[in-house]
Amino acid sequence: MSSEFLLVSGVVAxxxxxxxxxxxxxxxxxAPFLIQVFGPTEGVKQVVLLSLVLNVVYFGREMRGARFKDALSLLLPSLFVTPLLASWLKKFSPDALLVVAGTITIISALLLAFGLRMTRLEGRAGAIGAGVMSAAMNVAGGLAGPAVAMYAVSARWPVASIRPTLQLFGIGINTVTLLSLGSLKMHHLPWIGLILGIAGGFLLAPMISSERVRPLILGLALLGGTWIAFKGLL
Known part of the structure; x- marks a missing residue:
């Protein structure tokens, strides 16, 4: 068993x-590790498929708290533009798109972290913007979460509803993204790390208080925005 395999499995877990x-x-x-090991095209495909598996598993755990109507309002615009973006990004450099999407995510996370409520991220217009941005970031880097997480936090969804609704959204966007990107090499997927990580997620989730979930989401969104913008600049 190679050290590279162990590292990838550990990071996935x-x-x-x-x-x-x-x-x-x-x-x-x-995503940075899988893209580094398997290349940008295959790495993103693996991230999207593994994310889809997690979405299904974790949604089944707490589906009762999901906001189905809100998830649908985010999904519709993202499902519409995902095939177009996947086709477009094959022909043109996605660098500018990544920088813009990452920068907007960073600014949104910082403003919300300092307690500023952003009304433009709410309502139908906010849902459309978050859905489109999520689709773009997912196709380019496998990052569907930060944009819709910003929408959820700004709209002040109950913490108990954020996790299952994000999983429900992830099921839709990752399925369409995977179909749009094409087939991948299944034998390279780190299934062992994924199974261990799922077990750990089920064990630790009930131990994390709701007060800690919101700053964790904001921190992850900030990290994701920084990563995607840095990837575009490079």
Whole structure:
């Protein structure tokens, strides 16, 4: 068993635990490693598929708290633009898109962290913007979570509703993204790390108080925005 395999499995396991606790964060932590090991195209595909598996598993745990109507309002615009973005990004450099999306996410996370409520991130217009941005970030880097998490925090969803609603949204956006990106090499997927991470997520999630979930989400969104903007600049 190679050291590279152990490292990737360990990172995937840790990322899956964070996803179970906060409702997001898997791709933020493991995408850089998977992309580095398997390349930008195959790495993103693996991140999206593994994220989809986690979405299904964790949504089944707490689906009763999901805000189905809100998830649908975020999904509709993202599902519409995902195939278009996947086709467009194959022809053009996604760098500018990544920088813009990452910068907006960083600014939103910082403003919300300092207690400023952003009304433009709420309502139908906010849902459309968050859905489109999430689709763009997912196609380019496997990061569907930060944009919709900013919408959820700004709209002041109950903490108990954030995790299952993000998982429900993830099921839709990751399914369409995976279909749009094409097939991937299944034998390279770190399934062992994923299974261990899911077990850890189920174990630790009930131990994390609701007061700690919101700052955790904001911190992960800030990390994701920084990573995606840095990737675009490079």
């Amino acid at each position: 840790l990322s899956a635990v964070v996803q179970g606790v906060a409702g997001m964060g898997f791709a933020l932590l493991c």
